[in-house]
Amino acid sequence: MTDTALLAVLIAAVAGLLAGRAWAATRRRAELRTRPGFRSSPHYTEGLHGLATGQLEAAIRELNKVLREHPDAVEVQQVLSHLYREVGQVERAIEIHRSLLGRADLTRAERAYALASLGTDYRKAGLLDRAARSYGEALSVDPKNVHALVGQQKLHEDQRQWREAYDAQTRLARLRKSDDGLVLGHLLLEMGKEALLAGRREAAEEAFRTALSLERRVFPAYLALAELWAERDPRRAAAILEDAIAAVPERAYLAFSPLEKAYAASGEPSRFVALCERLVAQNPRDWRARLAFARYLRADGRAGEALGLLLRALEANPHVLIVHLEVWRTLRALDVLGPEEQRYVATVEESALYVDPHICTVCRYRADDMLWRCPHCHEWNTLVEERVGPAAGGQPW
Numbered sequence: 001m002t003d004t005a006l007l008a009v010l011i012a013a014v015a016g017l018l019a020g021r022a023w024a025a026t027r028r029r030a031e032l033r034t035r036p037g038f039r040s041s042p043h044y045t046e047g048l049h050g051l052a053t054g055q056l057e058a059a060i061r062e063l064n065k066v067l068r069e070h071p072d073a074v075e076v077q078q079v080l081s082h083l084y085r086e087v088g089q090v091e092r093a094i095e096i097h098r099s100l101l102g103r104a105d106l107t108r109a110e111r112a113y114a115l116a117s118l119g120t121d122y123r124k125a126g127l128l129d130r131a132a133r134s135y136g137e138a139l140s141v142d143p144k145n146v147h148a149l150v151g152q153q154k155l156h157e158d159q160r161q162w163r164e165a166y167d168a169q170t171r172l173a174r175l176r177k178s179d180d181g182l183v184l185g186h187l188l189l190e191m192g193k194e195a196l197l198a199g200r201r202e203a204a205e206e207a208f209r210t211a212l213s214l215e216r217r218v219f220p221a222y223l224a225l226a227e228l229w230a231e232r233d234p235r236r237a238a239a240i241l242e243d244a245i246a247a248v249p250e251r252a253y254l255a256f257s258p259l260e261k262a263y264a265a266s267g268e269p270s271r272f273v274a275l276c277e278r279l280v281a282q283n284p285r286d287w288r289a290r291l292a293f294a295r296y297l298r299a300d301g302r303a304g305e306a307l308g309l310l311l312r313a314l315e316a317n318p319h320v321l322i323v324h325l326e327v328w329r330t331l332r333a334l335d336v337l338g339p340e341e342q343r344y345v346a347t348v349e350e351s352a353l354y355v356d357p358h359i360c361t362v363c364r365y366r367a368d369d370m371l372w373r374c375p376h377c378h379e380w381n382t383l384v385e386e387r388v389g390p391a392a393g394g395q396p397w
């Protein structure tokens, strides 16, 4: 439902853009040649209505009627092919783009746009070589075609060609004058990971550091850097992880486990307690800090204290199943459960209940874990913890 609404808004935006271009282009062409006034067709209005309300099939039907009346309406063909692609009929989209490209009267921008769109059709259809070729052709017609550059960048990402993706993103950032540090940082991180796999430790470290110098919120770059130093110099690893928490406090929980190990390895396990206490005091709703602290206490034989902490975490976050699970485990550690209850806890522990729900803020894709690149919309750093239930003070999604 929400996905459809989002899609509709997106398509409406594309349509708006194209309509704007159409208007300007129509005016420009009025002197050159006469193109039929498709915009006066009632089916065009109906088609736009379908777009705006997310009724894509209806929009397709109406725009096809417009095309029967005005077979030359380039803009309608562009929108229609987008729609076909969105509803999964990529072959139809390809067909339209190919016939468009066969025309001799396209402007340079129109040709580049059609080529770029064809590239995206091919990418959706999994024909990556053809996609790359179409994007390349689009850029040779118009080197500043953002649509083709974006497509090319995504194509490189899909194929894990991080260096090429990085170069394309750099060009895009320059062209759009946008700050793409976060994406560039993630791409550098991937390049660093590959260097590490190839045994080039120094190149990896360099890449991780450059990622953070571009954008200090690339949290997994700290994790990767700390892992590099974990064995050789745990104190240094701990310092890197502390920087991570300072830079992105809302992701602190992802550093808990390596940080606990780093403190222990450097002979200062009590610093983990101090960190948890500090985070708990800073944010009373931070159940993850409480959870990490409680686990630490329970492992330290202080299950009673752990239980108190968990029960307080539940007051503010009664919907978080992981905290409930931890309460049960702690009760078991306190030896207050009879055999029946023990069996019950064991059963729930094995079930798949304990998801840690995350949601993509762009496309609302859901995942049971923290992912740095959304597998659905392929955007970077867009997943956040999903809030459900009666979390006091929080905004339920």
Ligand SMILES: [Zn+2]
Pocket: 360, 361, 362, 363, 364, 365, 374, 375, 376, 377, 378, 379, 382
């Ligand atoms: Zn997404």
